[in-house]
Amino acid sequence: MRQGYFVTGTDTGVGKTTISCALLRAFAAQGKKAVGMKPVVAGSENGRWHDVEQLIAASNINAAREYVNPYAFDPPVSPHIAARQAGVDIDLAVIQRAYQALSSQADIVIVEGAGGFLVPLNARQTGADLARALNLPVILVAGMRLGCLNHALLTAQAIHASGLPFAGWVANCIDPQMQVLEENIATLEQRLDGPLLGVVPFDLEMDVHIHESAGLLEL
Structure with a gap:
């Protein structure tokens, strides 16, 4: 069964x-x-968009870059502002066609959103509209740092409001000095209506930690 997931943060x-x-x-x-x-990616370094390069390197099939990344902008600003500065209107139909092209080549497509779930993409639509247009289950990456509880719970509310399945969440420990980390993770486990797919330690390679988590996803 061909499948995809929308990864937000x-x-x-x-x-x-x-x-x-x-x-x-x-x-x-x-x-x-x-x-x-x-x-959609905004923010290049020496003409390279590192997020895109990393996704291409982690994929095990070759796909046209125009499908992998339909919209790329140089300034590291919100996509709708970067697009306006470039005289471009981000069109979700273009992204849908690119996704369908990738789906025809792969068993699974991992779609990474830009910024948070409700980041504006154009004058009318947000990342949530993109996820709905692709009709994908959503995986939430929670950056474990001070303030993450509110951010994670609000984002989960927005995911549920979108009507899309909440496939689960990952606790990514991005602050090595975060206090009461375990208690924060336990709080989110209790309050988020989705499985914890993995806890990623600070500054460690994650492949070994995420392999078993992928088995929790329905394919």
């Missing part, structure tokens, strides 16, 4: 790309053809 910089790549490698280890997609 509690904020920007919480590890969506790293988790997406770990999921891609995990599904590949299960013998599936897996490809990553970053529909």
